[in-house]
Amino acid sequence: RKEVEQDPGPFNVPEGATVAFNCTYSNSASQSFFWYRQDCRKEPKLLMSVYSSGNEDGRFTAQLNRASQYISLLIRDSKLSDSATYLCAVMDSSYKLIFGSGTRLLVRP
């Protein structure tokens, strides 16, 4: 079983749609959780950290469920510019940072 798993997609949605991604992790001792965005042939850029209480940044909401060992990302009112690959990342107590394989999002006009 992979340490961090994501549905590869692609998710093909119209502008204005709400889309949700999930990511599961296998190490129950994981401490820190993140969502990154990666555009084609570019480096990943941090979208948001994920806190136990959940957190929101504009149209983006991230949540953590430690009991079920998954994190989620919700994007509301999708824009064309949201088209990208979304990577979840999980860090353990030794600072080992593992990424999922990414979920591709295509937002169409």
Added chain:
Amino acid sequence: DGGITQSPKYLFRKEGQNVTLSCEQNLNHDAMYWYRQDPGQGLRLIYYSQIVNDFQKGDIAEGYSVSREKKESFPLTVTSAQKNPTAFYLCASSIQDTEAFFGQGTRLTVV
């Protein structure tokens, strides 16, 4: 400007040659990471380092070597033992258990 610098951006290597990829950061970050990304795939961890003079193997360390002699620098050597080295290599750094930030990457091609 503060950040993470990877060089070169593009690198061509002949089969059987070792090559070293540079990663430098001036963010005073403790932890540094090397990842490999193949087309259409996610990031796979090669090596990571929490502090100077210490590093750990990631999931795909075979055929690679690293050093961490200075806090700012974490070079990656792709050895001839790496059978399929053509890939996009990404370096990242973080302050302990906080978010990691990436350099722009090095595209290595074996010719």
